[in-house]
Amino acid sequence: MTSLPRNNHITDVPPQKSEGNQLFPVFLKLNNLHTVLVGGGNVGLEKLTAMLNNSHDAAVTVIAKTFLPQVEALAAGTPKLTLVQKAFVDTDLDNADLVIAATDDVELNAYIRQSAHDRKLLINVADKPDLCDFYLGSIVQKGDLKIGISTNGKSPTVAKRLKEVFSEALPDELDTTLQQMSQIRNKLSGDFAYKVEELNRVTAILVGGKKPPSFNAIKLVVWSAFVAFLAITITSLWFREPAFQSFVTNVNPQFYYFLGAGFVFALIDGAIGMSYGVTSTTFSLSMGIPPASASMGVHLSEILSNGIAGWMHYRMGNVNWKLFKLLLIPGIVGAATGAYLVSSLEHYSVYTKPLVSLYTLILGFVILSKAININRKRTTAKIKRIPLLGLGGGFIDAVGGGGWGSIVLSTLIAGGRHPRFSLGTVKLSRFFIALVSSATFILMLNGKHWEAVAGLVIGSALASPVAARISNKISAKAIMFAVAVIVILISLRSVGLFIFKLI
Structure with a gap:
């Protein structure tokens, strides 16, 4: 059995190089992963809160010598959040899927990063974009809708401000639209192309309320025909039917x-x-x-x-x-x-x-x-x-x-x-x-x-x-x-x- 060459792609079009933000956005199911967070201070609290706000059932183990009272309070109300009060050792990552280093010790953060890479694990190092394999971006959520914002590590403050703008601009009722769209999608019959066309038509209002050109053309023809028919009918009755003319004038x-x-x-x-x-x-x-x-x-x-x-x-x-x-x-x-x-x-x-x-x-x-x-x-x-x-x-x-x-x-x-x-x-x-x-x-x-x-x-x-x-x-x-x-x-x-x- 022969294997295909590694450069055998589905398409012959080479990927285009682009400048700027090279990050690839993904959404992780944290409730199915084990995240190890090292650090129980303010930075650790910020990272922990961000994760739990987006996934309350996230499985997180926090390792630190001391914990803020807010961290302990979170642990009391979160079943899958575990606090381990001890110094970090590299074996703490043996069962980890993701790692977050949130200590104020530069050398310790470097040690945690090396331990993670030795195990082929992705790590986020707080306030050190160059040392991160992934970032925790700002999140805008409206029910089932979730939007991630990234500044490529350049300015978390700008990301937070954009989060405020989008949170205010996007209506809470948008989640109702998502539920309705799910019901419509489940009820649609026909081939894939038809379903895509129908869903595009229904959601056209979200990008300015414009319908597909074909729909507008049909609607224009129908209304033009109706107006023309009405005008012809009234004109004909007015000039050919004295009874109609008498009725209108009276x-x-x-x-x-x-x-x-x-x-x-x-x-x-x-x-x-x-x-x-x-x-x-x-x-x-x-x-x-x-x-x-x-x-x-x-x-x-x-x-x-x-x-x-x-x-x-x-x-x-x-x-x-x-x-x-x-x-x-x-x-x-x-x-x-x-x-x-x-x-x-x-x-x-x-x-x-x-x-x-x-x-x-x-x-x-x-x-x-x-x-x-x-x-x-x-x-x-x-x-x-x-x-x-x-x-x-x-x-x-x-x-x-x-x-x-x-x-x-x-x-x-x-x-x-x-x-x-x-x-x-x-x-x-x-x-x-x-x-x-x-x-x-x-x-x-x-x-x-x-x-x-x-x-x-x-x-x-x-x-x-x-x-x-x-x-x-x-x-x-x-x-x-x-x-x-x-x-x-x-x-x-x-x-x-x-x-x-x-x-």
């Missing part, structure tokens, strides 16, 4: 006003994740629509628009399911209660209308505040009472015709939640909130102002596919400022007219 002009308003408000909502309810309600009140009917129109239009937006966020992996479950039921209860209450007071709209205008005025200032602070770093601890937030948000949203985004989304983000996952979760849950509120309004109210409702429904639905994707295209801060100013001015006008009538 439609209440309010329908067209609300059609355009619904489209614009849905686009704004897609850009900043809030304000559809407050802008639509403010506009409806200014057009003479009573509060309950205005809220019904807003929520009916949000069923389809938020259903589409929620589905798209789900497809992009932007939904935190644990957060979704905590918001949903309390939000539904609050929405149903609020819709019932405001519907019961529909006959007193002359009094409830200024109260709702006052509410939209407050929300206007809330949005303005968010616009001012949009780029400021938030250090508030994550909000814990999610069900209470959902209950209050659902109730106020139904009573005032909006506020789920302004209240719930802004509170989640201000409380430390990641904006992308918060937006996706709030959008999807909003679909169910709008569904329950709308059903309650329909049962409680007689059919009125349907031209306004229909305009909002159709306008927001047409904008939904675009709205979910424009958040990175335009300045959210500028839009929030504009929305806040408009809402404040219109709300002040409504409240002022009511006060003027009383006088």
Whole structure:
């Protein structure tokens, strides 16, 4: 039996020489290896803590003449951590797989290194990069995601600073995405190439949200065909069917006003994740629509628009399911209660209308505040009472015709939640909130102002596919400022007219 020459490679392309960091990163299963750490002082504690933070079940033997109390405390709570109080001898490495020298004795560290190399063992010598076979780099961890950072031994301090940057930039909810991706991968059928293509498509959002060109091309063709078909159909009916022309000309002009308003408000909502309810309600009140009917129109239009937006966020992996479950039921209860209450007071709209205008005025200032602070770093601890937030948000949203985004989304983000996952979760849950509120309004109210409702429904639905994707295209801060100013001015006008009538 002949053996292949040692230079017989799979490919004829020679490896390319590169400059800079020549280290090859690996992730070790320390719980399956035996690590011998020599040194029980501050350096030894630092090395030991780094290992146990990443692998609590790591099998580590620490050898030193004396130990810091912190090292002894770690040993008390770590089953596979063994402390041996003695001077180091080379036979201590007989059963080792990895070695770390963390003493302040230069000669002892050199002796440990030689003993390790005599046994073909890899060793890390603290603060001596030239003597190391491997480095303990800074680690960023988000659940199952782990990222190692190396500066090639040049500056551990820079590595620590980069760790802080990445830890803050990467959302905690990214671990949820990993779990979902694992489930998707296990459910995929087909050959390897198909699976790779599907996983690339699903994870495209992580690198900027772009889909593969083929997907964009197909989507563009479908939407272009739909718009062209709609234009041809309406034009043909207008010129060839007098009955259709008569129907269109007899439609209440309010329908067209609300059609355009619904489209614009849905686009704004897609850009900043809030304000559809407050802008639509403010506009409806200014057009003479009573509060309950205005809220019904807003929520009916949000069923389809938020259903589409929620589905798209789900497809992009932007939904935190644990957060979704905590918001949903309390939000539904609050929405149903609020819709019932405001519907019961529909006959007193002359009094409830200024109260709702006052509410939209407050929300206007809330949005303005968010616009001012949009780029400021938030250090508030994550909000814990999610069900209470959902209950209050659902109730106020139904009573005032909006506020789920302004209240719930802004509170989640201000409380430390990641904006992308918060937006996706709030959008999807909003679909169910709008569904329950709308059903309650329909049962409680007689059919009125349907031209306004229909305009909002159709306008927001047409904008939904675009709205979910424009958040990175335009300045959210500028839009929030504009929305806040408009809402404040219109709300002040409504409240002022009511006060003027009383006088």
